Amino acid sequence: MQPKSATEIYVNRRQATRPQSPLLSLVVPVFNEEDVITHFLEATRPVLNQTGLAYEYVFIDDGSRDRTAEILSQELAGGLPGRLLGLSRNFGKEAALSAGLEAAKGDIAVIIDADLQDPPELILQMLDGWRAGYDVVYGLRVDRSSDTLMKRSTAGMFYRLFNRLANIDMPANAGDFRLIDRVVIDALMKLPERNRFMKGLFAWVGFQTMAIPYERPPRKAGAGKFNYWKLWNFALDGLTGFTTLPLRVWFYGGALVSVGAFAYALYLTLRVLIGGIDVPGYASLMVALLFFSGVQLLSIGxxxxxxxxxxNEAKQRPVYVLQDVIEGAPANVDAANGQADEQADVR
Structure with a gap:
């Protein structure tokens, strides 16, 4: 019999300490999702009821300008368990996720987008992974045919570049759709940085993870909120937030250029001493001048x-500003416990 690895020992130990009836928080950032939010609720309610757990919705309205907040307020007033956090303006998805995780009361949280590109049915499999002892169970997109060729290509290049440069291993094609244990939530809330790249932070805090592959369908309704300029800035935040290698590249590049310039100057000196005075050409001088000027501007940038x-970090501004909080019905813990007991009796 082979000895168990450290991972297996940890997972088995965590499995033994899982609460039998945890509270599940569904964390959902929304921004101008009035076309899809009703479909989202219709798709997620049956799945959450199948879990047999007490659950709550934690919606984060990231400065929507349509009827998203109005629709969710009506649902909460009608008995939907959870709350709606209204941010004072659009702070971005990373800030909205931070607000949702901070407000989540559950023993476990599932982060999911409202566009239904992340199938809610996978929540049941994620719970199985959590009960098996894993702290993070994330969805791994094996088919991104619903995305454009440009987006698939640039995403693949970013993941390869990030994992090569950063000192953490971020799974390729793993989005924000994931289940995380309370211990992971608490660890994330201890990170004070303002420029938050959540995919990187999920990988940085560590813990034992499990992947569930799935095919990503197209949006149920509405339009995506990311354009290529936002994605570029998003990728730049991720790289600069987790590695200083670009600075080192310019240091070594500058050293290499300096050595080359010194060698070339020595060559010119020897050529003049041996062969006589030589007048350099204007074209070569301008090319060298423009090249090194460009290198300097890139390094300064x-x-x-x-x-x-x-x-931004020195100013210590908050990651987000709450405008209001609309409370819905409380999570029905007793009813969920009763349903779980009935399922156990049937088994």
């Missing part, structure tokens, strides 16, 4: 990216 992030 890279340094500026890091300085800008230091500037």
């Amino acid at each position: 890279m340094i500026g990216e890091y300085i800008a992030r230091l500037f």
